[in-house]
Amino acid sequence: MKRIVKLALLNFALVSFFLMxxxxxxxxxxxxxxxxxxxxxxxxxKGIFAIEQDVNFRTVGEGxxxxxxxxxxxxxxxxxxxxxxxxxxxxxxxDVLYKDGKRLGPDMKGGFKSTAMPAESIEPFFHAxxxxxxxDAITRSGLVPSSFPVARPAFNVNAKTQPxxxxxAFVRLGRVAGAVAYVFGEPTPAESPKAMPxxxxxxxxxxLRKLRxxxxxxxxxxxxxxxxxxxxxxxxxxxxxxNTAEIRVVSVKSLSAAQAASxxxxxxxxxxxxxxxxxxxxxxxxxxxxxx
Numbered sequence: 001m002k003r004i005v006k007l008a009l010l011n012f013a014l015v016s017f018f019l020m021x022x023x024x025x026x027x028x029x030x031x032x033x034x035x036x037x038x039x040x041x042x043x044x045x046k047g048i049f050a051i052e053q054d055v056n057f058r059t060v061g062e063g064x065x066x067x068x069x070x071x072x073x074x075x076x077x078x079x080x081x082x083x084x085x086x087x088x089x090x091x092x093x094x095d096v097l098y099k100d101g102k103r104l105g106p107d108m109k110g111g112f113k114s115t116a117m118p119a120e121s122i123e124p125f126f127h128a129x130x131x132x133x134x135x136d137a138i139t140r141s142g143l144v145p146s147s148f149p150v151a152r153p154a155f156n157v158n159a160k161t162q163p164x165x166x167x168x169a170f171v172r173l174g175r176v177a178g179a180v181a182y183v184f185g186e187p188t189p190a191e192s193p194k195a196m197p198x199x200x201x202x203x204x205x206x207x208l209r210k211l212r213x214x215x216x217x218x219x220x221x222x223x224x225x226x227x228x229x230x231x232x233x234x235x236x237x238x239x240x241x242x243n244t245a246e247i248r249v250v251s252v253k254s255l256s257a258a259q260a261a262s263x264x265x266x267x268x269x270x271x272x273x274x275x276x277x278x279x280x281x282x283x284x285x286x287x288x289x290x291x292x
Contacts, residue, residue, distance in 0.1 A: 033148070033171050036182050037131045039206035044129060045230040048073050048260045052250040057243075057284055064284065066092060068247075071255065071263040075124035075133055076100055079263045080292060081272075093277040094288060097269045098124075104266065106276045120213050120290050126221070126232065142214040143197045144170055144185050176200040176209045177222065185212075207231070215240065217290070227252035238291055243283050245291075 051070040056063060064084075071079040082094035096105035103121070104114045117124065119141045128134035138144050148170045174183035185198030200210035211219040217240035221233035227249070236247040262268050279285050 030167060030171055030173060030182065033135065033168055033184060034131055036171070036201055036206065037134050040201055040208060041128050041131055041134055043206055043231045044127065045226075045232075046129070047229055048255045048257060049228060049230050050251075050253045050255050050260075051230075051232070052252075054248050054250060055287075056246045056248070057281075057287070058246065064281065066279075066284070067250075070123070071260050072123070072127050073260060073264060075126075075128040075137065077264055078123060078127070079269070080123075082288070091277055092279050092284075093275050094279070095269065095272045095276065096288075096292060097264070097266060099264075099266065104269070106273070106278055112273050112276075118290055118292075120215070120217060122211070122219055122236075122238065122291050125211060126208060138184065138199055143199050143211060148184065173203070174200065176202065177220070179203070179209070181209060207233075217241075228254040230254075238287070240286075240290070243286070245287055 049070075049072050051068075051072060053068050053070070054065050055068055056065045067083045067085070069081045069083070076098070077100075078098040080094070080096040080098075082092055084092040094106060096103060098104075098117060098121075101117050102114050103117045105112065107113045107115075124137055125134065128137060135148075139146060139148060148168075170185055172183050172187070174181050180203040181200040182203055183198055183200055186196045188194075188196040195212060195216055197212050197214045198210075199208070201207065202209050205224070207221075207224045209221050217238070219236055219238050221236045223234040224231060225234055230252050232249065232252060234249045238245045238247070279288065
């Protein structure tokens with residue numbers, strides 16, 4: 001009887017050890033940030049796209065919906081036109097051109113100016129076409145520490161010994177909307193009243209699911225699908241303070257370079273600036289000055 005008990009205890013210990021080892025091994029390995037982002041940007045797609053989407057401001061009176069029309073070549077070259085339904089009492093017309101890190105458009109005070117792209121501008125993160133572009137953007141926006149990322153030593157097939165593989169300080173596994181995700185950024189301490197900024201990339205599909213800025217403004221992205229060659233979330237929700245804006249995709253179309261040229265040309269864009277009718281609601285103005 002004693003022998004049976006001992007064997008049972010030994011078997012239990014061995015099973016527990018192997019289970020713990022397998023779980024630890026499965027959860028411990030995290031690819032480098034460059035590998036993760038490389039997969040992410042390959043998922044985005046190639047080409048130039050025309051995207052129409054509705055932005056619903058839930059906390060503006062009874063609600064306000066504006067229609068956005070985007071022409072996107074990549075995260076550094078885009079054009080935005082914002083329109084409101086004619087039936088809406090607040091008629092809006094807003095044109096913004098993004099080129100090489102600059103934003104040209106109304107200054108929300110009745111004038112026009114060229115400025116650096118806002119640190120919290122959302123679209124460049126979802127249209128980055130290169131790993132470097134995405135990594136530069138999340139560093140510039142304060143989503144990750146300035147020391148991120150540090151390249152791992154390259155593997156040399158001819159070397160007798162290889163440098164040890166050390167995990168990156170600001171890359172870890174976490175969860176977003178119930179899915180396992182690679183998380184970039186510093187974890188929020190348990191006692192901290194303020195959530196730390198970060199980036200959440202879904203592990204299995206390498207899709208951008210969440211951004212949290214240093215201001216604690218957040219963007220969540222869901223229902224990713226391939227449309228006209230672009231892998232893009234059909235729904236995104238932006239929250240800042242007590243404000244919420246929901247972005248829903250209406251259509252995605254592929255454009256040729258010739259079709260997009262006039263939209264992305266700064267000279268032809270200047271004429272459209274004269275038609276600006278700026279929003280009067282403070283929440284809407286803040287959204288378009290911070291996140292657009």
